[in-house]
Amino acid sequence: MTDGLRKSGIGAVGDIPWGTHFCHFYENKRDLLDILVPYFKTGLEQNEFCVWAVFDPLDEQEARNALRRAMPGADERLAAGDIEIVPQSRWYRGDGAHDLQRLVGDWPAKLAKAAARGCAGMRVGVSAAWFAENDLQSLEACEEEFSRLAANRRSIMLCSHPLAVLGAGISNPRYTHRVAIARRNGSWQVVETPELSHARAEVKQLHAELELRAAERTREIAMAGSDRSQDANAMRHSEAALRASGERSQCYFSLGLVGMAIVSPTEGCLEVNDRLCDLLGYRRSELMRMTWAGLSHPEDLDGDIRNYHRILAGAVDGYLLPKRWIRKNGAAVQTNVSVNCHRREDGSVDYFAAMVEEVTGSDQSAAPPGEKVLSGREHEVTRLIGLGRTVKEVAAALQLSEKTVSTYRTRILAKLRLKSTAELIRYALKNRLAE
Numbered sequence: 001m002t003d004g005l006r007k008s009g010i011g012a013v014g015d016i017p018w019g020t021h022f023c024h025f026y027e028n029k030r031d032l033l034d035i036l037v038p039y040f041k042t043g044l045e046q047n048e049f050c051v052w053a054v055f056d057p058l059d060e061q062e063a064r065n066a067l068r069r070a071m072p073g074a075d076e077r078l079a080a081g082d083i084e085i086v087p088q089s090r091w092y093r094g095d096g097a098h099d100l101q102r103l104v105g106d107w108p109a110k111l112a113k114a115a116a117r118g119c120a121g122m123r124v125g126v127s128a129a130w131f132a133e134n135d136l137q138s139l140e141a142c143e144e145e146f147s148r149l150a151a152n153r154r155s156i157m158l159c160s161h162p163l164a165v166l167g168a169g170i171s172n173p174r175y176t177h178r179v180a181i182a183r184r185n186g187s188w189q190v191v192e193t194p195e196l197s198h199a200r201a202e203v204k205q206l207h208a209e210l211e212l213r214a215a216e217r218t219r220e221i222a223m224a225g226s227d228r229s230q231d232a233n234a235m236r237h238s239e240a241a242l243r244a245s246g247e248r249s250q251c252y253f254s255l256g257l258v259g260m261a262i263v264s265p266t267e268g269c270l271e272v273n274d275r276l277c278d279l280l281g282y283r284r285s286e287l288m289r290m291t292w293a294g295l296s297h298p299e300d301l302d303g304d305i306r307n308y309h310r311i312l313a314g315a316v317d318g319y320l321l322p323k324r325w326i327r328k329n330g331a332a333v334q335t336n337v338s339v340n341c342h343r344r345e346d347g348s349v350d351y352f353a354a355m356v357e358e359v360t361g362s363d364q365s366a367a368p369p370g371e372k373v374l375s376g377r378e379h380e381v382t383r384l385i386g387l388g389r390t391v392k393e394v395a396a397a398l399q400l401s402e403k404t405v406s407t408y409r410t411r412i413l414a415k416l417r418l419k420s421t422a423e424l425i426r427y428a429l430k431n432r433l434a435e
Contacts (some may be wrong), residue, residue, distance in 0.1 A: 005300070006018065006120075006121075007046060008042065010035060010038060010188065012181050012188040012190050012239055015322070016156065016217060018121060018313040019155070020157070021147045021157040021159070022157070022180065022181070024158065024160060024161070025161050025182040025183075026162060026164045027163050034188070035160075035181070036052065039158055040083060040123065041067070043083075043156075044071065044077055044082055044083060047119055048122060048123045049082065049083075049113075049117070049121070049155075050082065050122070050123045050124075050125075051084050051107070051123070053124070053127065054086065054127075055088045055160075060085050060086075071100030087095045088255070100420075107155075111153060114425070115154070122155045124155065125159075126146070126158075127161075143159065149353065163182070221228075252274070258276075259275045259276030259356035260275065260276060260354060260356045262351055262354075263292060263353075265349050268290065269287055270289050272284060276356055278376075279333060280333070282328050286328075295326060296324075296325060297323070297326055304323065307319040311352075314347060317340055317341055319339055321337060322359070337356050337357075341353075379433065381408045381409065382433050383433050384398070385421065385428065386429055386433055391405050391409070409421070413421035
């Protein structure tokens with residue numbers, strides 16, 4: 001669903017599309033109410049049917065009282081059935097354990113009933129506290145089920161995760177929500193997805209390395225003095241180091257983990273990678289002539305413009321937000337966009353580095369093998385490995401480095417939930433990908 005954004009009611013998150021499954025991490029009851037009350041209040045104000053599944057440390061009466069304090073007319077909305085506040089006792093089986101199917105089994109019917117009543121869609125809030133205490137494997141299955149239920153429907157799903165039990169769960173890759181938020185230094189902030197965080201760190205490291213090499217080159221030339229031979233050797237050494245560092249940066253830029261672009265504040269795109277070209281359906285030469293605004297969905301452009309002016313004013317150095325783009329064929333594509341700027345010594349913006357991660361609402365577990373789960377390049381690497389090729393042979397066949405092929409292999413194993421190259425070969429043969 002990409003027919004408009006919805007107000008989340010949470011300042012750190014902003015507007016989100018239908019089908020969003022996101023989470024927040026809490027320490028206490030206050031954290032829960034800070035997020036859940038404005039979340040549901042905003043849903044009711046937007047004519048959305050709301051389901052608030054209440055779990056410890058909150059109870060049903062506390063949730064009702066908090067909503068009354070925040071929203072005049074809350075009792076009328078509760079009486080009319082516009083919001084259901086459901087206690088955790090409703091989700092127990094006879095043996096006292098929680099039942100996932102009992103928790104989510106009637107949600108599609110609730111969504112259909114809401115649509116029949118003229119509601120815009122459905123907004124749900126649940127807690128994973130009971131899973132976190134006992135069974136993290138079941139928690140993962142629960143989150144996958146929530147994502148499946150939210151995808152491609154007029155629904156929004158917010159999960160609450162207790163920090164006291166999950167500990168370092170914010171950075172755990174199993175939590176693959178579109179957005180995650182947590183309280184840091186007294187304010188709620190967006191926590192980046194693992195892939196974007198990794199990409200941002202790699203780009204920052206490579207950029208720092210380039211600047212260090214450039215500084216070394218300047219010092220070496222200055223020290224050479226009048227000795228032309230020494231000067232020439234220093235220049236060759238520094239230039240070789242710069243080329244090697246630049247090649248590593250270009251290699252990461254070309255890996256295709258996410259779409260990437262280097263953008264000038266005044267001259268448009270300075271560089272784009274193949275992944276961004278594929279994502280938007282344009283050739284590189286076409287993208288280089290287009291503006292950021294010309295590629296953006298008109299309804300999502302205001303958020304970009306506001307953040308752009310905040311960066312120019314020096315208020316922030318970057319931002320992360322959900323955003324739609326218009327492909328060359330006219331179709332909209334939903335993404336998460338992460339933008340950071342590099343400033344000159346006087347504080348002005350030299351250029352922007354942008355990373356664009358496509359967000360799909362499809363259930364990949366139902367995708368045909370080798371089609372929706374794997375990208376085109378990953379499919380080719382899988383095919384060659386399935387034919388018994390070594391990493392060195394795959395690298396030669398695809399004109400890639402052995403390190404790049406190893407990176408692709410690791411990503412493929414993770415996507416297909418396989419443990420070894422032997423399992424990958426069996427998978428390729430079984431699904432006829434090695435033909």
